[in-house]
Amino acid sequence: MIVLLLFLVPLIGGFLSFFIKNDKTVRTWALLTSVITLLISIAGNTFAHSPGQLHFSSSWLGSLGSSFSLQLDGLSQILCLLTAISYPLILVSTWRSSYKTANNFFALMLLTQAGLMGVFLATDALLFYFFWELALVPMYFLCSGWGGERRIPVTFKFFIYTFTASVLMLIGLLYLYFQTPDRSFSLQSFYALKLSNDTQSWVFWLLFLAFAVKMPVFPFHTWQPDTYEQSPTAATMVLSAIMVKMGVYGVIRWVLPVVPIAAYSWGDVVMSLSVIGIIYASIIAIQQDDFKRLIAYSSIAHIGLMSATLFAETKIGYQGVMVQMFNHGINILGLWIIVELIERQFGTRKLSQLGGVAQKAPALAILFVILAFANISLPLTNAFIGEFLMFSGIWSSTVTHYNILFTVLAILSIILAAVYTLTAVQKVLYGPESSITEGTKDIHGNEKMVLWVIVIMVVVFGVYPQPLLRITDGFVDLLLNKINVAHLFVK
Amino acid sequence: MNALIFSAVSGVIMMFSSFLLNNKNSVRVLAHVLLLATIIANIFELRGISFFHIDTRGMLEFDRFALLFTLVANVCTFAFFLLSSRDLEKIGNHYSDYFSLLFFILAGIVVSSSFKSLLMLFLGIEILSIPLYILTGSDKRNLKSNEASLKYFLMGSFSTGLMLMGIALIYGATGTFQTGITVAEKVPVLLITGMMLLLFSMSFKVSAAPFHFWTPDVYDGAPTVVTSFMATVVKAAGFIAFMRLFAEEFGSIRPEWKLLVGIVAAVTLFIGNITAVFQQSVKRMLAYSSISQAGFMMLAIYSLSNDAKEGLILYAAAYSLATIGIFAVLVRMKDYTFEGFNGFAKQQPFLAGILVVFLLSLAGIPLTAGFLSKFYMLKATIDGGSLALAIFAVLMAAVSVYYYFRLIQSMYFKTGNATISGTTTGFKYTLAALAGITILLGIFPNLLTNWLYF
Numbered sequence: 001m002i003v004l005l006l007f008l009v010p011l012i013g014g015f016l017s018f019f020i021k022n023d024k025t026v027r028t029w030a031l032l033t034s035v036i037t038l039l040i041s042i043a044g045n046t047f048a049h050s051p052g053q054l055h056f057s058s059s060w061l062g063s064l065g066s067s068f069s070l071q072l073d074g075l076s077q078i079l080c081l082l083t084a085i086s087y088p089l090i091l092v093s094t095w096r097s098s099y100k101t102a103n104n105f106f107a108l109m110l111l112t113q114a115g116l117m118g119v120f121l122a123t124d125a126l127l128f129y130f131f132w133e134l135a136l137v138p139m140y141f142l143c144s145g146w147g148g149e150r151r152i153p154v155t156f157k158f159f160i161y162t163f164t165a166s167v168l169m170l171i172g173l174l175y176l177y178f179q180t181p182d183r184s185f186s187l188q189s190f191y192a193l194k195l196s197n198d199t200q201s202w203v204f205w206l207l208f209l210a211f212a213v214k215m216p217v218f219p220f221h222t223w224q225p226d227t228y229e230q231s232p233t234a235a236t237m238v239l240s241a242i243m244v245k246m247g248v249y250g251v252i253r254w255v256l257p258v259v260p261i262a263a264y265s266w267g268d269v270v271m272s273l274s275v276i277g278i279i280y281a282s283i284i285a286i287q288q289d290d291f292k293r294l295i296a297y298s299s300i301a302h303i304g305l306m307s308a309t310l311f312a313e314t315k316i317g318y319q320g321v322m323v324q325m326f327n328h329g330i331n332i333l334g335l336w337i338i339v340e341l342i343e344r345q346f347g348t349r350k351l352s353q354l355g356g357v358a359q360k361a362p363a364l365a366i367l368f369v370i371l372a373f374a375n376i377s378l379p380l381t382n383a384f385i386g387e388f389l390m391f392s393g394i395w396s397s398t399v400t401h402y403n404i405l406f407t408v409l410a411i412l413s414i415i416l417a418a419v420y421t422l423t424a425v426q427k428v429l430y431g432p433e434s435s436i437t438e439g440t441k442d443i444h445g446n447e448k449m450v451l452w453v454i455v456i457m458v459v460v461f462g463v464y465p466q467p468l469l470r471i472t473d474g475f476v477d478l479l480l481n482k483i484n485v486a487h488l489f490v491k
Numbered sequence: 492m493n494a495l496i497f498s499a500v501s502g503v504i505m506m507f508s509s510f511l512l513n514n515k516n517s518v519r520v521l522a523h524v525l526l527l528a529t530i531i532a533n534i535f536e537l538r539g540i541s542f543f544h545i546d547t548r549g550m551l552e553f554d555r556f557a558l559l560f561t562l563v564a565n566v567c568t569f570a571f572f573l574l575s576s577r578d579l580e581k582i583g584n585h586y587s588d589y590f591s592l593l594f595f596i597l598a599g600i601v602v603s604s605s606f607k608s609l610l611m612l613f614l615g616i617e618i619l620s621i622p623l624y625i626l627t628g629s630d631k632r633n634l635k636s637n638e639a640s641l642k643y644f645l646m647g648s649f650s651t652g653l654m655l656m657g658i659a660l661i662y663g664a665t666g667t668f669q670t671g672i673t674v675a676e677k678v679p680v681l682l683i684t685g686m687m688l689l690l691f692s693m694s695f696k697v698s699a700a701p702f703h704f705w706t707p708d709v710y711d712g713a714p715t716v717v718t719s720f721m722a723t724v725v726k727a728a729g730f731i732a733f734m735r736l737f738a739e740e741f742g743s744i745r746p747e748w749k750l751l752v753g754i755v756a757a758v759t760l761f762i763g764n765i766t767a768v769f770q771q772s773v774k775r776m777l778a779y780s781s782i783s784q785a786g787f788m789m790l791a792i793y794s795l796s797n798d799a800k801e802g803l804i805l806y807a808a809a810y811s812l813a814t815i816g817i818f819a820v821l822v823r824m825k826d827y828t829f830e831g832f833n834g835f836a837k838q839q840p841f842l843a844g845i846l847v848v849f850l851l852s853l854a855g856i857p858l859t860a861g862f863l864s865k866f867y868m869l870k871a872t873i874d875g876g877s878l879a880l881a882i883f884a885v886l887m888a889a890v891s892v893y894y895y896f897r898l899i900q901s902m903y904f905k906t907g908n909a910t911i912s913g914t915t916t917g918f919k920y921t922l923a924a925l926a927g928i929t930i931l932l933g934i935f936p937n938l939l940t941n942w943l944y945f
Contacts, residue, residue: 063937064870130857137856144904152904156896163892167885170866174873174881 002044003072004056006080007117009037010087014110023102027095030106034087037113041084045077045471065177066126066185070118074475078322078468079120079242079249082329086241087113093337093450094234096344099146105232108138108145112238119246125173125185128254132166132210135243139235146232158227161220165210172206176258190258191482197261204262207255208270214247215303217270218277228296233340236292240299240336241329248303248325251310252318257482267311268400274308275409277301282416286423291339291349294424295332298375301413302328308410309390312400313483315476317393322472323465324386327374327458331383334371334454338364341447342428346436351424356433360440365429367443367451372425374458376418382461387414492543492553493532494561495601501525502594509587519576522590526572529597530565533558537942549669550608557605559804559942560731564600564724567811568593571720573921574819577913578716582629589629592622593720600728604735608668609658612732616654616696619728620647623721627713639712646705650695657688661740670740678744686741686748690755693736697729699789700759703782707766710778715827718774719818722781727807730788734803737792745795752793753880760786760887767894774827776894777817780853783891784810790868790884794875801940802867808939809860809932813849816925819918820846825910829897833907841919842911843902848926852933854895855888860932867936 013033020026044054057069072080091109099105115135122128136159143155173185179199180189195203213220228236256263278301285297306324309317341364342357343349358365370381377383391411397403433440443451461468505522512518532542537558579589596619603615624647628640658668664681665672674682691702698706710718741748763783770776788806791799820842824831836843852861865888872881902909932939 061936063940064866133857137851141903144900152900156900159896160889160892164886164889167889168882171869171873171878171882171885174870175878177870178873 001056002040002053003070003121005040006037006044006072006084007070007114007121009033009040010110010117011114014107014114017103017107017110020103026103026106027091030110031088031091033110034084034091034113037117038084038088041080044072045081061126064126064185065183066124068127069123069186070121071123072121074471074473075249075252075322075479076120077471078326079245080117082245082326083113083116083120083242086237086329086333089333089450089453090234090237090241092446094237094340095446097233097340099232105142105146105234108142109234109238111138112142116238116242116246120249123187125177125187125190125254127185129166129170129173132169132246133163135246136162136166139239139243142235143227143231143239146235148230150226151230154223154226154230158223161223162210162213165213165220168206169210172203173254175203175206187253190254193258195259195261197265200259200262201265204255204259204266207259208251208266211247211250211255212270212307214250215244215307216247216300217307218273218280218300218304221277221281221300224300225293225296228299229290229292233336233343237333237336240296241333244299244303245325245329248306248310248321251307252321252479256310256313257479260483263311263483264313264399267313268402270311271308271394271400271402271406274304274311275406277304278308278410278413279416282413282420285420286416288420289351291342291351291424291428294351294420295335295339298417298420299328299332301417302332305387305390305410305413308406309393312394312397312403312406313480314393314397315480316389316396318476318479319469319472320386320389320391320393322476323461323468324383324390326468327382327386327461330454330457330461331371331374331381334367334451334458335375337447337451337454338368338371341443345441348436351427353434353436354428355431355437356429357437357440358429359433360437361442363448364443367448367455368429369425370455370458371451372421374462375421377414380459380462382458382465384462385465492541492545492551493536494529494558494565495551495598495605496543497525497529497532498565498594498597498601501529502591502598505587505591505594508590509585512587515580515586518587518590522576522587522594523569523572525594526565526569530562530569533562533565537562547607550611551602551605552607553605555943556735556800556804557601557731559939560604560728560807561601562942563804563808563811563939564604564728565597567724567727567808567815568597568720570812570921570925571724571815571819574815574918575716575719575822578822582714582716583631585629589626592626595622596720596725600724603732604728606732606735607670607739609661609670609740610668612736613651613654613658616729616732617651619725620651620696623717623725626717626721627709629717630714633712633714635712636714639709642705642712643709646695650692650702653688653695654692657685657692660685660688670736672740672743674743678747682744683747686744687751689736690748690751693729693733694755697726697733697785697788698782699755699785700762700782703759703762703785706782707775707778710781711772711775715774715818715822718778719815719822722777722818723811723814726781726785727788727811730785730791730803730807734792734795734800738795742795749793752789753877756786756789756793757880757883758786759783759789760884764887764890768890770894771829772827773817773821773824773829773832773898776829776898777814777821780891780894781814783887784853786887787865787868787884790872790880793877793880794868794871796871796874798867798874799871801936801943802864802871804943805860805867805932805936805939806864809852809864809929812925812929813852813861816849816922817846817853819922820911823911823913825912829901830907832898832901832909833905835902835909835911837906838909839911839914842914842922845919845922845926846902847899848929850895850899852929854892858930858933860929860936863933863936 118131599619
């Protein structure tokens, strides 16, 4: 039941928002909905352990072999929790941004949340595809309707890119459906499939392409910086904190266990692409003057590390990915809030025009520096845990011969991250004041509160990551069982 | 049988109504009532109650597939009447005649979707085409309309000639007009030639490439209300006839034509979608979009399975409802170009929202009937063994997103003063109902497809 509520509450809340014309009321309503969702999610993670609460299945499209089935397992728990936590933070931190036709804006935000929840919960391929698009379409409207100057072509590129990849995924899922003995779209039937090596190969690419575009992995990333830059900040937060995780999630849920041999044989290719992406994106990030684009490229680098680890196929690596999915979401949310605050106060995101903010805004400076440390994954921050686990995962990988090379190259990303993040910190906070930053005011109210919440999470999960690791533990064992290809060679 | 008699008689009644009733409103109400009666009669027959028992000597068979499509066609026509019957008035003075012609088309649709004999197919297609030639040219003082009508008529009669020739050849090969031939090991050349001719002429009727060249000009030249009808209900009817012909008559020689139909489908998808991208007028875009959607419907003929049958019915409904809805708004617009829709959402938020549902459905986004109908087609195609064709089709569907979303962009994200006139409350609610059906069928397609079996 809980699992159904996770999806239904934002969905219904979103539809109702369309009809609330008053600006203040609709904001409150959206916040209320998201808080309720958060409470449900926490309940699902803590005291609901009976299968009746974590599973939901009902017949739907029976003639097509599809059913409306949702499930909350370890992987879903982490991502649903991330989605549920992010939304109130996003809504509170952008409380003062003004939107024309606010009711539509918040309705679309909540509908996106419903789609995201659905994606993370669905255990039926057709249903998964439905939610996949349900998350995409409102996002298209959000970014095109409320974004920056070049929003229309940029968002359109984003939409066409992801849509094309996702219809190819649909073909892949349909093909798998025809291979199942009972003609069913359910995850279990897909997991039970034993496909030949060649078939696995191209099914792998049909599916993986959609997820690679979403993450984005190196050659498919071109939509991302532009979209992040042009979207309204609240939408960018959803995109970067949660939506990119759809790609990582998709690989874990729908690719690795379904086509394990292909994942094994193409693993080196994907890992190489990811590692290239890490270094490439980091180097570009160093060159950026626009703060939003800098974070966008930094996000590509972080996600690249996750996608590389996915194909290392080690327990410690998967735990790292799952923990880091959560942590990355939290951290980047904090960074976007900083960007939003800076842009709102100074009217620019150009790093070269800023400077000397620290003197007049100490609170902002402290919070920003902590988040910057988290972005470089220094010890005691949450990102350190995730990235460290991932590096060890790649290092100890037995499925690739180049594990040491990949690890070394990937670790370069930390150094590069330090370069661009600290440069940004320096340019914004220190140095001489520019004409723009003369009248700097410190942050207060909502934003300060949200940032503190985020920073506390950064530190707490950096020091005590056990709760997150515990959620992932059981799931990762099951996952490794399914994707372990070693036994195939013995036969 | 019920629907055939009802619609034919209604056509005659409407013809006389012009001098029996001198009020345009009463003519319109009469047409609505007659169509409603036809729908109800047809539902009775679907439930097994036939009012007439006429021996057709096996030339017509009203099976569930035919009856269900007749129902879909009639309901879509009813939606068309509700939305656009007032716009028919503006075409010319012969108001009741237009209705009468529409009823004759419906009669032709019934015949061509339930034929069991090639002669009946020919009759059905002709009964359906001739009123269309007239309707296309009904805007008599407009040169473009005249040109479109003449073009349509010439090309149409040419393809009819091909069809007759094909039927004659098939008769020569098999000695019967009845469908359902059985062929020996070696397929006679005459039969193959006849089949090819029929394939060409049917492709012409449903505007599949490379026989589509008449479509944009005719759709563009015809009065927009008429275009709305012929691009939807009539085209879908063509596909039902196409499907029936190839399933029943040529089902046994499928290896001979499967590749050819596959190529026609692929070429249609390609040409329709790529050309639609470059259109500046929404009306022409919809003309090309109808070609590209035809490419998707061709996939049903390619695969000929139960899925394909269900899918084609669903496709006919989804595509017709959405296109009729968009056309109904388009008729009322002052400017038919994409720019003419700039800022539409600001002035008419309700209508814009409904148009978005229709456009999403045409583009095949989930939760709309358009997605599921495309899904059925893809499923049937993959089941039929052609993964490559399915991949090509979805890539083309991704291209189609470009031009459908362009309209959404114009309406929502660009500023301008789109002008629309004559939107009554009833009009809006009817459109909303169509959008509701589109979404409902997108979530529960069984509501429609179950009628095929129960």
